[in-house]
Amino acid sequence: MSKLILTVDDSASMRMLLKTSLSQQGFRIEGATDGVHGLERMHEVNPDLLITDINMPRMDGFELIEAVRALPQFRGTPILVLSTEFSDDKKARARSAGATGWITKPFEATKLGAAVRRVCP
Amino acid sequence: MSDELDEIQAIFFEECAEGLVTAEQGLSAMAGGDVSADVIAGVFRAVHSIKGGAGAFGHAALTAFSHRFENVLDEVRAGRIAPTPGVTAVMLTAFDILSDHVEASKGTAPAPADAAALAALDEVLATGGAGTPAAPVAAATPVIEAADDFGFTPVTAVIDDLDPFGFEPIGVMLEDLDPQPAEAPSEVAGWTVRFAPSRSALANGGEPLLVVREVEHLGGSVVDIDCSALPPLRDLDPEESYMVWTLSAPATLPQADIAECFDFVSPDSIIEITRAEPPADTDLELAPSSAAAAPDPGHAAPEPTSATTAFSPNRAPEPEVLALAVVPKSDTPRAAEPAAQTIRVDLTKLDMLLNLVGELVIRNSILTDRLSPKEQQRVELPELARLTREIQDNVMSLRAQPIKQAFSRVPRMLRDLSVETGKLVLLETTGESTEVDKGVIEKIGDPLTHMIRNAVDHGIESPDDRAAVGKPREGTIRLSAEQKSARIFVRVSDDGRGIDRARVRAKAVEKGIIPADAVLSNEEIDQLICAPGFSTAESISNISGRGVGMDVVRSNVEALGGRVEISSVPGQGTTFTMILPLTLAILDGMVVRLAGQRYVLPLATVVESVKPEPGQVRPMSRTTEVIELRGNYLPVRRLGDLFGFGGKGRAPEDSLVIIVESEAGHVGLMVDTIEDRREVVIKSLDQNLHPIRGLGGATILGDGSIALILDVEALVGSSASAPQHSLKGLAA
Numbered sequence: 001m002s003k004l005i006l007t008v009d010d011s012a013s014m015r016m017l018l019k020t021s022l023s024q025q026g027f028r029i030e031g032a033t034d035g036v037h038g039l040e041r042m043h044e045v046n047p048d049l050l051i052t053d054i055n056m057p058r059m060d061g062f063e064l065i066e067a068v069r070a071l072p073q074f075r076g077t078p079i080l081v082l083s084t085e086f087s088d089d090k091k092a093r094a095r096s097a098g099a100t101g102w103i104t105k106p107f108e109a110t111k112l113g114a115a116v117r118r119v120c121p
Numbered sequence: 122m123s124d125e126l127d128e129i130q131a132i133f134f135e136e137c138a139e140g141l142v143t144a145e146q147g148l149s150a151m152a153g154g155d156v157s158a159d160v161i162a163g164v165f166r167a168v169h170s171i172k173g174g175a176g177a178f179g180h181a182a183l184t185a186f187s188h189r190f191e192n193v194l195d196e197v198r199a200g201r202i203a204p205t206p207g208v209t210a211v212m213l214t215a216f217d218i219l220s221d222h223v224e225a226s227k228g229t230a231p232a233p234a235d236a237a238a239l240a241a242l243d244e245v246l247a248t249g250g251a252g253t254p255a256a257p258v259a260a261a262t263p264v265i266e267a268a269d270d271f272g273f274t275p276v277t278a279v280i281d282d283l284d285p286f287g288f289e290p291i292g293v294m295l296e297d298l299d300p301q302p303a304e305a306p307s308e309v310a311g312w313t314v315r316f317a318p319s320r321s322a323l324a325n326g327g328e329p330l331l332v333v334r335e336v337e338h339l340g341g342s343v344v345d346i347d348c349s350a351l352p353p354l355r356d357l358d359p360e361e362s363y364m365v366w367t368l369s370a371p372a373t374l375p376q377a378d379i380a381e382c383f384d385f386v387s388p389d390s391i392i393e394i395t396r397a398e399p400p401a402d403t404d405l406e407l408a409p410s411s412a413a414a415a416p417d418p419g420h421a422a423p424e425p426t427s428a429t430t431a432f433s434p435n436r437a438p439e440p441e442v443l444a445l446a447v448v449p450k451s452d453t454p455r456a457a458e459p460a461a462q463t464i465r466v467d468l469t470k471l472d473m474l475l476n477l478v479g480e481l482v483i484r485n486s487i488l489t490d491r492l493s494p495k496e497q498q499r500v501e502l503p504e505l506a507r508l509t510r511e512i513q514d515n516v517m518s519l520r521a522q523p524i525k526q527a528f529s530r531v532p533r534m535l536r537d538l539s540v541e542t543g544k545l546v547l548l549e550t551t552g553e554s555t556e557v558d559k560g561v562i563e564k565i566g567d568p569l570t571h572m573i574r575n576a577v578d579h580g581i582e583s584p585d586d587r588a589a590v591g592k593p594r595e596g597t598i599r600l601s602a603e604q605k606s607a608r609i610f611v612r613v614s615d616d617g618r619g620i621d622r623a624r625v626r627a628k629a630v631e632k633g634i635i636p637a638d639a640v641l642s643n644e645e646i647d648q649l650i651c652a653p654g655f656s657t658a659e660s661i662s663n664i665s666g667r668g669v670g671m672d673v674v675r676s677n678v679e680a681l682g683g684r685v686e687i688s689s690v691p692g693q694g695t696t697f698t699m700i701l702p703l704t705l706a707i708l709d710g711m712v713v714r715l716a717g718q719r720y721v722l723p724l725a726t727v728v729e730s731v732k733p734e735p736g737q738v739r740p741m742s743r744t745t746e747v748i749e750l751r752g753n754y755l756p757v758r759r760l761g762d763l764f765g766f767g768g769k770g771r772a773p774e775d776s777l778v779i780i781v782e783s784e785a786g787h788v789g790l791m792v793d794t795i796e797d798r799r800e801v802v803i804k805s806l807d808q809n810l811h812p813i814r815g816l817g818g819a820t821i822l823g824d825g826s827i828a829l830i831l832d833v834e835a836l837v838g839s840s841a842s843a844p845q846h847s848l849k850g851l852a853a
Contacts, residue, residue, distance in 0.1 A: 010166075010170065011133075011136055011170050011173065011174055012132050012136060012465070013129050013130070013132040013133035013136055013174050013177075014173060014174060014177065016128075016129045016132065017129055017177055020125060020126075020129065053173075055165070055166045055169050055170070056166075057166065069325070076326050077326050078325075078326030078327070078328075079325070079326060080385075083173075084169060084172055084173040084176060095325075095387075095388065098325045099325065100325050100326040100327055100385055101384055101385030102384075102385075105173045105176055105177060106173070106176030106177040106179075106184075107177070111381075114335070114381075115384065115385075117331070117335070118331055118332065118335055118382065118384065118385055119326060119327070119328065119331065119385060121331055121334070
């Protein structure tokens, strides 16, 4: 069974882009539109990997990561941040919230795939 | 595959449009004094999203500009730059340029000149952020800046680009700064990688072993595993990491590729990547905190913890970013919709659904016509009819979109107009969440533009004139939308000088639109503004006053099956109201009968119907007739003649004359009888037949028979060679 990834991004085009790129590389993809939706979907789909944006309405990526990490069943689930931001303090914040890694947008499909396999083989 | 990407890109541009609306509303709110954190965050997020998508689709100029814009917004969001009116004004200008950049990225407009806006943004960044140095953006040269803006620079600029990226400590030894992989690989030793994950490397979903595998995947291999730190089993914490790997990697592999494998490793891990020069020299170097302090043999930093980083420090500047224009491999054709709370549907599918529902409505009314009330009850027809109506409403709501899309261009237009005219204008908008059919929204853009221009140009007075009559120096334009039953009312009102009826009247006489002795009510005079060729502008301005303004409004709105109302109070202002149908698929029609056939006249065009007295309709020439109506003479057309039925129709006194409103003024259409007034579902003829002049479409009536829908504008237009596109107004 191929690995299941939940992508959380408020931009539909970004979600589609992720889905297109990653499903070609053998991953199954589910999507959510913001942090609140993402947290709901985590319970529903129980993914092998969470990829989340940072700047989103309702609940941002940092809050989502903290909320997910607070749940015992997701303690070891890898979480990647996919954001156009790249400042040290943002990355540090994501890290302390419980993120596994950070990918800077824009991304190249193959690089993204490699990054994903780095945490979700 | 490229279709798929085009499709995603099209969605990206829709998101851009939405983002621009959000940004504009936020900036307008800020300009109006609302500088709450939510508003600022909303603007930031909108611009940020545009940047993100633009990068993904390789729109370098849009990415670069939105990045610079975002820098300022970020400072404002963080409270380091105060959103003063001056700063907000700069951002509004930047917003305009951003909109232009979006258009340019779509290929619908040339790239905007953004130097001034960028300079203004940089100025804000340099002077507004007292605590922040201006350097990050302002001081760099354009080329380096571009690299700063995520590296949209040519591949060959790699080395130059790397330097400005000292923004993050690089945890690996960049011994080889030369990105061109070794000119003579055979002479260069392979890489040795020492990888000592921190104890906590397994936390948060980290897995050092995957990193090792990735290096292996690149052609590397494990040389040694140091298990000396491994405690006895009973002391071992399975969630901690104890191993130290030594790996070798091929010499031809760029160092950055190896380093990238370690992107996500927890920050206090030790990662050393060195050229394994002489095989004997296995003393490995530890990473100092930056690339600059690289390859000095013997310069060992024993405590590299703070120097290592997990979060991909050296990804951004690499040439890979250039290639990011998303070129997924083309081997998997499946395009997948994102699982989300919304779903995007091809408009043609929606229209097909709407069409089918239309059929259902028609079948329903056929059944209602054919069955007796008792039979209707027996087969539960009323329930079916109710369900059908509900389905119809629902399907129509699928095509409905908030009218704010049509309103979104207004603020910018007002700013431009304000600059052009020197008039000060405030905008108040209400009801922008009112939902209207997409087709209607697309078609009211032009009329709205003309109405706003007209209001600024002719309505609002100059600040001094306003002050002189005791009004605030700023004029106000109120833009509103509301739904009343099946109609949408879009109003543009100003608090300007109102319509100068004496001048309008004089002008109309001068232009020959009305006779000098015509007796007109105030309302009729106001309506003259919409007459073709009317313009009262004393000097032809850039803005309106070209005499094509308000009559365009009227004809566009009427083509949609709507109408325009004007009300004005001298000295207090003018209100233009567009009254529009909720949908283009259903028409409020008058069913008329002629020579045994039934036709549908759009009710919006009908002014009145007249049962002529003998002699009231009289011939003017062999081919033309007029009807005398309250002292006026209106041309009368016999529908039978227009459709070439020929022969002698009924006598006028046995017929009805329907007075319709058209661009050519009021015209009488002679028909046999009026049969009904009903809503009809418009079926396009164009797919099946050549466009037929005078026919806007067809519909199926309750008894199953077909009735043609008349296009009044085309019917009464005098020139036979008049363009036929007006037919589309009905059938769209």
